[in-house]
Amino acid sequence: ATPQDDGDNAIPQKHLQWTGCLPGPLVHASIPTCVTLAASGLDRDHDKLLPPADTAGPWAYAPFCADPTPYCAFTSTAFQSRGVSVITAKPSNSTSALSLIASIVSSRFPPPIRLPSGNPPYEVREIKNKGLGVVATRKIPRGSKFMLDYAMVLADMEMPSKLRMAQGRELVRRAMDRLPDPEKVLGLARSSLTPDKTPAAEDVLRTNAFEVELGGKRFMGLFPDIARINHACKPSAMTKFNATDLSNTVTAFRDILPGEEITISYTAYNLPSSDRRPRLEAQWGFKCTCDLCSSPASELAASDARRRKIDQVGPRVLRAVDKGDFEAAIRLNRDLIDTIREEGMMPHMGDYYEIMGRLYLAWAKTREARTWFNRALGEYKAAGVTEGVEKLEGVIRQLSGAN
């Protein structure tokens, strides 16, 4: 089969800009999750924006299908000059996740961020007991976005449960083999725990993929550069997937010093070690040797206690809101903020400052609300959380106008 040129059925970029409100980490009817009144031009349901289904689309080959199931592997050899393979069900209508991905792959979005020119501030190196890893070669300031990567494989999370194992394996193998440089993905890390007989393609996907959401469906996404970043339970950076162009960016959420390993968290941040470790072993196939997991038992226990507390205080804040006791809710949330700070879970700070603002807003204390929203805005800016910045700038403007 001959690779085809990109089509021209791009989604207009302006429709895809995020202008809505993120759900906060605490959701409650009395706490406004979106104080913005002017969520104009927003259509978060990307599928609605799709052009009619294009049977050929941007795919370079006839799809490889696991007949008689609807699951197939679709490959573009042109996307971002290195290709992308998508494993999902054949579209039954024009609003499928596949149509959405086809539109993105066919379009030519400008890079979502401009990285500073010159050498990247990191390199891939051998790391003791972890295989390869990514190490800063110069200071990476808090909030800077320093790595941009694009999906090279996307596999529908439902696929493994819908197919026989051999069919699934064949699909994953074909999806990788059809990329212009299969080694770019097949050369990624293999599972370190199980020297089992799992075929390379499947093992690589299991060991390196991150869950992403596209068109309302969950996918395993393989981002080959980001896949070199090891996990830490107190990471120094975070990733952010952009469903409008299949990009993933890495942002430092604290200063990272030259020679320091750059880490991200593969699990939710707030899990105690008793939950984290089995999850990392079962889902990612390794025993964690990060600084926190290697710390003395007393330090690990203190960290676990803080994480449990963080989990428990959240519902107590909500119960206080239920009773209309905003004073108690605010006191508890302040305690939550202190504990999160002590635990060094900085990515959450903007969220919790924002909650403080919402609590004051729900208590009709606009001035205090604005103060906390401003603090949250500062955090979001420092941590490079663009959506948070956009959202809060609108909110603060409206609150200022309301006075």
Ligand SMILES: C[S@@+](CC[C@H](N)C(=O)[O-])C[C@H]1O[C@@H](n2cnc3c(N)ncnc32)[C@H](O)[C@@H]1O
């Ligand atoms: C996504 S890859 C990360 C890059 C990988 N180290 C490499 O050589 O390409 C995940 C694998 O890295 C290793 N790894 C990542 N974080 C680790 C950690 N905190 N402790 C031990 N091994 C880790 C494990 O072997 C895991 O299966």
